[in-house]
Amino acid sequence: MRFVIVTGMSGAGRSTALRILEDAGYFCVDNLPISLIGKFSELIYSGTSEISKVALGIDIRSGRTLDELTAALEELTVAGRSYEILFLDASDEVLVKRYKETRRSHPLAQEGRVAEGITEERGRLEFLKKQADYIIDTSSLLTRELKQELDKIFVQNKDFKNLVITVLSFGFKYGIPTDSDLVFDVRFLPNPYYNEDLRKLTGNDRAVQDFVMGFEVSHRFLDKLIDMIQFLIPNYVLEGKNQLVISIGCTGGKHRSVTLANMLYERLRENTDYAVRMEHRDIAKDNVVKAH
Incomplete structure (x- = not known):
């Protein structure tokens, strides 16, 4: 029963x-x-x-x-x-x-x-x-x-992951997500937007990922970010938190933030103690705005 x-x-x-x-x-x-x-x-x-x-x-x-x-x-x-x-x-x-x-x-x-x-x-x-x-x-x-x-x-009787982490990419020009718990600004990283071959692509494309992660500063930032998040998560769990939104923003929410959010998501989902979901809020907004 x-x-x-x-x-x-x-x-x-x-x-x-x-x-x-x-x-x-x-x-x-x-x-x-x-x-x-x-x-x-x-x-x-x-x-x-x-x-x-x-x-x-x-x-x-x-x-x-x-x-x-x-x-x-x-x-x-x-x-x-x-x-x-x-x-x-x-x-x-x-x-x-x-x-x-x-x-x-x-x-x-x-x-x-x-x-x-x-x-x-x-x-x-x-x-x-x-x-x-x-x-x-x-x-x-x-x-x-x-x-x-x-x-x-x-139904499946799987172990319940009481903490759900949402990794969210966004563009600062469209506003910071109101439900964010942690916000990180990656606008200091080299911008693929100024490369005409990459401008129409997104952080989901390998060429953009290779560009963004082709700099030592990107790897250092990602390593430090993951280290801090892994330190914070068990403390949030002890506090009783069950929803954590980690927002990563660049100018338009299309290249740098998407790339780093994808990288963070892949690293976090290796841990089976919590559930992780991904959302790219503004990845297509530039195209919509320009179309109008």
């Missing part, structure tokens, strides 16, 4: 996660009254039930009865009924943006600001986050990427 409690911040993707798990063969129940969790688990764990995978959605809509959840979970433990907690999270900035885009009202905002509702909700759900077996930050995850993560954990 696999009994998963799906919870987290409103707007972080809890409903989406339940749909994904349902498609994966889980029997899903959303917002079951907390007072019924014990009886529900008793039925599920009985020898007569044919259900072997359950996902139970719980969120802030439970209101005051949310305070009863700790006791309900303790009853499950005493009864020998194992469970796992999946907590979906996202940054306050991303949550506010999502609420504005959907024009939904936050369940705790009422007549106040969405940001105030998010702050209150985060405080009330902190005890659940501390107990969570899996914390997934969806701030920069696409739905298909969330599906991949859930599939690894709840």
